[in-house]
Amino acid sequence: MNSRVTQFYTVVLAQAVCIGVGLWMEQCLLRHGLRQAAGQGGAAFTGLSLLPSALITFLWTFALLTITTYLVLRRSEDTLDHERTRSASERLRQTQTLVRTRDAVIFALAKLAGFRDHETGGHLERISEYATLLASGLRRHPEYGQQVTPAFVRLIGLAAVLHDIGKVGIEDRVLRKPGPLTPQEREYMQRHTVLAGGCLTEIAQRLGSSNFMHMAADIALSHHEHWDGAGYPHALKGDNTPLAARIVAIVDVYDALSTPRVYKSPMPHAECVATIRAAAGSQFDPELVRVWLALEPKFWAIAQQHLKTLDGDRAPSIAGDAKPGPAPPCQEPVAEPVLMTVGSDWDR
Numbered sequence: 001m002n003s004r005v006t007q008f009y010t011v012v013l014a015q016a017v018c019i020g021v022g023l024w025m026e027q028c029l030l031r032h033g034l035r036q037a038a039g040q041g042g043a044a045f046t047g048l049s050l051l052p053s054a055l056i057t058f059l060w061t062f063a064l065l066t067i068t069t070y071l072v073l074r075r076s077e078d079t080l081d082h083e084r085t086r087s088a089s090e091r092l093r094q095t096q097t098l099v100r101t102r103d104a105v106i107f108a109l110a111k112l113a114g115f116r117d118h119e120t121g122g123h124l125e126r127i128s129e130y131a132t133l134l135a136s137g138l139r140r141h142p143e144y145g146q147q148v149t150p151a152f153v154r155l156i157g158l159a160a161v162l163h164d165i166g167k168v169g170i171e172d173r174v175l176r177k178p179g180p181l182t183p184q185e186r187e188y189m190q191r192h193t194v195l196a197g198g199c200l201t202e203i204a205q206r207l208g209s210s211n212f213m214h215m216a217a218d219i220a221l222s223h224h225e226h227w228d229g230a231g232y233p234h235a236l237k238g239d240n241t242p243l244a245a246r247i248v249a250i251v252d253v254y255d256a257l258s259t260p261r262v263y264k265s266p267m268p269h270a271e272c273v274a275t276i277r278a279a280a281g282s283q284f285d286p287e288l289v290r291v292w293l294a295l296e297p298k299f300w301a302i303a304q305q306h307l308k309t310l311d312g313d314r315a316p317s318i319a320g321d322a323k324p325g326p327a328p329p330c331q332e333p334v335a336e337p338v339l340m341t342v343g344s345d346w347d348r
């Protein structure tokens with residue numbers, strides 16, 4: 001039964017009991033008054049002589065009604081509060097389950113697409129962690145702090161894994177080619193950004209207001225754009241490239257540089273640092289590179305951690321650094337930084 005109806009019937013019942021008790025008390029007092037009048041040898045029995053007993057009865061009934069109504073209402077409020085709390089927790093639990101399911105499905109989708117590629121195992125997991133780490137580092141940045149909310153940090157960790165999902169539309173002969181790509185093949189490969197961007201934008205439009213899908217579409221379309229406008233597919237310059245895509249651009253390149261691929265060996269961490277530093281202002285947003293440089297030991301630590309998890313001790317070290325222990329500090333370049341261009345093969 002509806003709790004409000006139950007509350008109504010309980011109050012009515014309580015009031016009826018109180019009135020019953022009051023009437024019963026009045027009858028007792030009335031009989032007592034009559035007996036007293038008879039005992040006084042037939043003295044006049046007036047309404048005035050009954051006034052004290054009627055007053056007592058009224059006060060009793062009123063007090064009983066007030067207390068009972070208060071207790072009933074309070075109990076009902078407690079019950080309603082309990083029900084509200086329980087349904088809110090249930091809704092929260094269902095939402096969390098849905099979000100976890102969504103995250104798992106998206107990750108699985110990205111993994112399936114990644115099986116066709118020849119990137120190092122764990123690439124998507126690392127990209128997710130790297131993007132979250134760099135976005136967290138921007139939270140206190142004077143320029144980007146406002147844009148990078150906790151929700152932004154949470155979303156980019158998942159949206160980043162879809163950055164190369166457009167590669168499902170690229171033929172194996174190009175996607176899995178171990179050697180360098182020809183200019184035509186490179187141009188064909190670059191279509192993966194437009195394919196994914198178009199697909200994810202369409203989904204975002206269908207969903208309406210989905211921050212996640214909009215961010216995923218931005219990243220997929222623009223993660224190969226360069227700060228100086230030399231990137232692809234639209235040669236966007238500076239902050240015309242969405243911030244999420246600029247973040248993923250750096251972390252994707254760091255992962256590509258620091259891990260072995262079919263077409264190249266891993267680069268030592270210090271060289272990765274030098275290469276990314278050298279690309280500040282040309283390929284990458286210089287402010288993001290500044291934040292990345294402050295965090296680079298943590299990037300190295302994540303890379304090492306993933307290597308241990310995936311391959312155990314027998315695997316070659318990521319970033320060519322076999323030394324265990326804490327991450328090395330940011331150092332001056334130990335080798336000439338690699339010149340990065342749009343056509344660099346590691347930048348596929």
Ligand SMILES: [Fe+2]
Binds near residue numbers: 163164192223224348
């Ligand atoms: Fe890509």
Ligand SMILES: [Fe+2]
Binds near residue numbers: 123163164252
């Ligand atoms: Fe990638």
